[in-house]
Amino acid sequence: MKVVGSRLALHMAILIAFCAAAHAQGKDAVSQPELQAKIDYCKTCHGFSGQGYRGFYPMPRLAGQQTEYIENQLNAFIERRRQNPVMFNVAHVLNPAMLKGLAAYFGSLNPKPLGGAPKELLAAGKKIYEEGIPASDVPPCASCHGPEAKGDGQFPRLAGQLHDYIMRKLTNWDKERGQDPKNPDASAIMEPIAHNLTEKQIAAVAAYLSYLE
């Protein structure tokens, strides 16, 4: 109970600090009730602790995600660098202050992973994550995403991500990301790597990541 209380206090502090900052900036300000309503809206699809949710499509975990990455992806949806019909509609009504507030909030959450991946692939996935696949020019994932897959800045956290979501993203990489040739983004880094992974290797690394806390 005490832990829940202090976590709540932390979230409130983030919200308040953020609202104060937005207020100081003026034009892009967003009120705390507005931010809270939008947070609740995100959670209807992304899970009530931001842990991800399986609807018709797997909806990614946002909890603990790098704030810079969340902001960058929301902007990518708005600018059509990343294709997703639902998320374009969701993102294009967000002003920069709201975007920052959402990123800060979801980045601060830390629920347990949702789970559900087959466990027999974990060892193979761990090996790919830590060592890469030199024969296929696949570098160790850990070199950018970190030894614990917590990510860094624009490099996303992968720990605890839904395995079915990771699989869909990696198999569909160049059809979904980097869609504006005039405005290339960091997604280009992953393109050749995703391309060089086989379906089975993707399944293994996705299963491994989905159980990391």
Place this chain on the structure above:
Amino acid sequence: MKARIMRLIGLTMAVLAIVSCAGASSAGDVESASRNCTWCHGTLGHGYTIAPRLAGQRHEYIMDQLYDFRTHARDNPFSQQYMWGATANLGPQTARDLAAYFSTLPPTPANDGDRALAEIGREIFLEGIPEYDIASCAACHGPNAEGIGQIPRLGGLSYSYLKRRLAQWGEGYHVAAEPPMPRIASRLAPNEIAALASYLSFIQ
């Protein structure tokens, strides 16, 4: 006159619901158990008046709902009136068999919504209303409202059933349900519910 007919239908259904609790208890006998359902839900499970279509509904969803009727978690008036009794003596194996049976029947759309509202309904279904924090229905129910696993198929259900169910979330029924729906649906305005129900009723 209309009220009298409705009362008569109601009475008939109540009797059938009571009869069905006796019949459905014999585990394994799906044919006789399904007859208790088809009195109200139609011979091919296509639904009739207030009883929704079951044909093509998701297996897991039907099982969940039967469980919710039995535990009284699904508590809207018609559920209380008919389905609580109908499921009171329903064993898990019979529930599984019935769910499997109805999920494999081919669904046909009710086509009874308002055509003029269907386009607005389609927009809400696919995109939600981001300005008002209403989520896209398609994200969970699928681009063609086909449903998956525990998430129901909505495409082709009758306008009146969809409208009633969507309105009931906001009226405080079924509060024990899994989180997203009570919150999403209670934010929908009556004209948005009418548009969604119309659009969905025409989906093949």
